[in-house]
Amino acid sequence: xxxxxxVGNEFIRxxxxxxxxxxxxxxxxITLFSRASPALQDVAAxxxxxxxxxxxxxxxxxxxxxxxxxxxxxxxxxxxxxLVGIKFRENFIFVPEVLACAxxxxxxxxxxxxxxxxxxxDPVGKVVMGTVKGDLHDIGKNLVIMMLRGxxxxxxxLGVDVSPDDFIAAIEDHKPSVVGMSALLxxxxxxxxxxxxxFVDEGLRDRVKVxxxxxxxxxxxxxxxxxDGYGKDAMAAVSLAKGLLGVGA
Amino acid sequence: MSEPSHEPVxxxxxxxxxxxxxxxxxxxxxTATEQATHRCPYKNRLDQCTAQFGCRNQRKPRSPGxxxxxxxxxxxxxxxxxxxx
Numbered sequence: 603x604x605x606x607x608x609v610g611n612e613f614i615r616x617x618x619x620x621x622x623x624x625x626x627x628x629x630x631x632i633t634l635f636s637r638a639s640p641a642l643q644d645v646a647a648x649x650x651x652x653x654x655x656x657x658x659x660x661x662x663x664x665x666x667x668x669x670x671x672x673x674x675x676x677x678x679x680x681x682x683x684x685l686v687g688i689k690f691r692e693n694f695i696f697v698p699e700v701l702a703c704a705x706x707x708x709x710x711x712x713x714x715x716x717x718x719x720x721x722x723x724d725p726v727g728k729v730v731m732g733t734v735k736g737d738l739h740d741i742g743k744n745l746v747i748m749m750l751r752g753x754x755x756x757x758x759x760l761g762v763d764v765s766p767d768d769f770i771a772a773i774e775d776h777k778p779s780v781v782g783m784s785a786l787l788x789x790x791x792x793x794x795x796x797x798x799x800x801f802v803d804e805g806l807r808d809r810v811k812v813x814x815x816x817x818x819x820x821x822x823x824x825x826x827x828x829x830d831g832y833g834k835d836a837m838a839a840v841s842l843a844k845g846l847l848g849v850g851a
Numbered sequence: 852m853s854e855p856s857h858e859p860v861x862x863x864x865x866x867x868x869x870x871x872x873x874x875x876x877x878x879x880x881x882t883a884t885e886q887a888t889h890r891c892p893y894k895n896r897l898d899q900c901t902a903q904f905g906c907r908n909q910r911k912p913r914s915p916g917x918x919x920x921x922x923x924x925x926x927x928x929x930x931x932x933x934x935x936x
Contacts, residue, residue: 670857672864672868687875687878698901700883718860721860722859722862753873
């Protein structure tokens with residue numbers, strides 16, 4: 603059985619030593635990383651560190667060196683994210699750090715997506731996401747985006763304080779199947795309805811499904827605003843998006 | 852310079868990876884939901900505030916150029932401190 607010293611990457615060895623306590627997880631992490639090449643351990647280490655630029659560079663280099671997309675996924679991106687999950691669960695890191703790691707994963711995935719496309723594997727669907735005009739709260743939206751991307755969706759993130767015109771421009775530019783809107787404030791919730799009304803005015807409403815979310819949003823409110831669905835959390839949002847597109851949840 | 856050719860990805864193998872990522876992220880969403888009951892989700896591991904909006908718990912940064920420090924004590928509901936105007 604491999605031992606910690608068999609993990610070549612010093613940063614990852616330190617992470618396992620410092621943050622993984624359960625014997626079964628220590629064994630799993632050591633097994634996972636000891637079998638990975640030094641270069642893929644570097645990919646995992648950069649992801650764990652939330653360094654999207656390094657993941658970008660290292661992933662591209664590995665693909666150019668002939669390493670397969672699945673090897674990079676298994677021994678670099680997914681392996682790194684598994685350790686991130688443990689650190690998060692044990693309260694060594696928090697949501698902002700996890701989102702940085704997810705951004706790093708996306709940076710690596712950006713190089714793998716063309717290979718998937720060339721292999722005939724298309725995204726589950728394309729989603730445009732934004733927090734509505736007047737609202738700067740983005741954690742919920744960002745977790746939904748992380749979950750959607752992890753489930754195979756392509757997501758265009760419009761950020762916060764997104765006006766109806768910006769949503770409309772994004773629909774025209776990116777041609778998504780689904781538009782997701784988030785709001786945390788009761789004062790900005792009505793802007794979801796105004797944005798949907800703007801879609802109707804522009805003749806775009808039938809081109810997209812609209813899903814709403816955010817702490818004060820309810821199913822009833824979503825229906826009143828003319829949305830196609832409401833997701834109470836990130837998991838529900840993924841199921842809803844799949845349901846709206848008629849793909850298996 | 853020509854693009855390097857890459858081995859095609861088997862759709863079944865790919866779906867297995869998507870399922871694994873879904874498991875990992877699903878567990879993280881559970882952790883995030885649980886943590887949010889007692890700790891502001893915008894507060895990073897260095898107790899700095901990553902929010903793009905104002906909050907009464909924000910304190911001056913430790914050094915110029917750094918994020919503001921979160922002064923919340925995690926004992927009360929942090930959401931009432933968020934500035935909504």
